[in-house]
Amino acid sequence: MLRTAWKFLFYDKANSLGALLGIVVSTFLIGQQISVFNFITDGIGKIVTTAPGYIWVLDNKTQNINDLHPLDVRIQYQIASLPGVQKVYPVYITNGYVQYEGGDKESVKLIGVEPPDYAGAPAGFFAGTHQDLLPDGGISVDLYEERVFPITDLGATFEINGKRAYVAAQTKGVRGFARAFSYTTIDRARWFANGSPYEATVFLVKAAPGASPAQVRDAINDNAFGVRAWLEGELRRTSVIFYLKHSSIVLAIGTMVVFAFISGIAIVGLTLYSSAIDHLRDYGTMKAIGATNGYIRKLIYTQALLFGVPGFAIGQLLIRLFRTAMERQGVLVSFTLEFQLAFFGLICLIALLGAAFASRRVIRLEPAAVFRF
Known part of the structure; x- marks a missing residue:
């Protein structure tokens, strides 16, 4: 199946590059906005995190x-x-x-x-x-x-x-x-x-x-x-939540992240849909010789992942360049391994949701329809 999916992508380079670009753009925009968000939230609690190991006592x-x-x-x-x-x-x-x-x-x-x-x-x-x-x-x-x-x-x-x-x-x-x-x-x-x-x-x-x-x-x-004591993590978390509740930071950054997520699904979905239309004869032939809808669906999902993974890698490279440029201005941001894995899962989800949209047209195709092309 992997070889077949690769052939579909290789012989439809224009659509494949379009879908790849959609993943790259989504990865970069989401990563960029989350980098900014992390920098802001880190700055809000910086007084606390700079001096770890204490119980903090403030007025109540x-x-x-x-x-x-x-x-x-x-x-x-x-x-x-x-x-x-x-x-x-x-x-x-x-x-x-x-x-x-x-x-x-x-x-x-x-x-x-x-x-x-x-x-x-x-x-x-x-x-x-x-x-x-x-x-x-x-x-x-x-x-x-x-x-x-x-x-x-x-x-x-x-x-x-x-x-x-x-x-x-x-x-x-x-x-x-x-x-x-x-x-x-x-x-x-x-x-x-x-x-x-x-x-x-x-x-x-x-x-x-x-x-x-x-x-x-x-x-x-x-x-x-007249005072209240806080553990370090409690005070930092409460300070961040206070700022987020009383500012438009979440709305501004969240809107951009949602936009990048939806745009990625739309670009990938429409590109794969266009590719599916161009290859209806091929998919019809496969169904005529016994390929099931499940196999066809997995084939399209595999195509999505084949450009989702390199698209994520290219997007990460662009994010790294962005962070390097920002570090020169003192904007220091780092991502944990757990976040990177969750981020990769999100990008794969974008690719798979786009593939799910594209696969609907092929699934509805009757095997006998190949003889009418």
């Missing part, structure tokens, strides 16, 4: 890591007294405005962490160290945030909220969805924001060895007033 009204409210720092002592808690780290997250000499103001999210542990900051920097943040004005910048930080060289100076700052460390790819991230010490973040030294916006809780993070979370929620 917050459903989103990017919308925080001040907390009294004395709450950390109440949390630290609870069973299962090894240590509590205050973090101060606030918004600011960056301005270079002669430039426009750009927004930035300042993340102030407490020395000497620097909990809440990346485990390491692309250039510089955590200790480099200690001198007055020292902050980190991301190499890909050239729109906000036109000069990212170590030692470059600028202003944040009208106060002098300089590049003390560099990150690479640590970017938020709406704002650039800059890490500094907690006292300096308060200073830039004119905040109170008795305030924090987040407490990071390290569970004691052997303690269940879920049980520690529940203990905090049961005993600490």
